[in-house]
Amino acid sequence: MPATFNHTIIVSKDRNESAAFYRDVLEAAEAPSWGPFTNILLDQGVMLQFAEPPVDEIQMQHYAFLVDDEHFDRAYALLRSRDVEHWADPQQTRPGEINYGHGGRGVYFMDPAGHALELITRPYL
Incomplete structure (x- = not known):
């Protein structure tokens, strides 16, 4: 099977705020969330997971x-x-x-x- 893109974690200051922003702009579906992740689903099963890391500064x-x-x-x-x-x-x-x-x-x-x-x-x- 060829490789396909499945998911990525996007570091966020507020995971729910970021997920809502992407969901609105991308017209994405909500996805089940768990643990430290708030998830949304793009077309073809690609998931974006938003998490708040224990760091002071986020690398763009x-x-x-x-x-x-x-x-x-x-x-x-x-x-x-x-x-x-x-x-x-x-x-x-x-x-x-x-x-x-x-x-x-x-x-x-x-x-x-x-x-x-x-x-x-x-x-x-």
């Missing part, structure tokens, strides 16, 4: 999600309605904009724990 990570055009429109409207800072580029030099790279659209923003998120409508490859 980058997570990119491929969505269709309609989902992008809804997610972008949600970000704007919540006044979530966003940029057209990962260097954050084009605030309040989206990009049109790779024949689609994209946007960068931060989650509640300070991780860099990206939504794109066309894959890079």
Whole structure:
């Protein structure tokens, strides 16, 4: 069987707040949670697990999600309605904009724990 992506743990300041943020933006389903994890489920069985580690500082990570055009429109409207800072580029030099790279659209923003998120409508490859 070829390898497929199954799950990852996303370090959070508040696991429930982060899970709710991702669930809203990604339109993800809730998943059973256990122990130190609050879980959500993406398409094809990919689970995102949110946990609060015993550390003072969280190292920023980058997570990119491929969505269709309609989902992008809804997610972008949600970000704007919540006044979530966003940029057209990962260097954050084009605030309040989206990009049109790779024949689609994209946007960068931060989650509640300070991780860099990206939504794109066309894959890079």
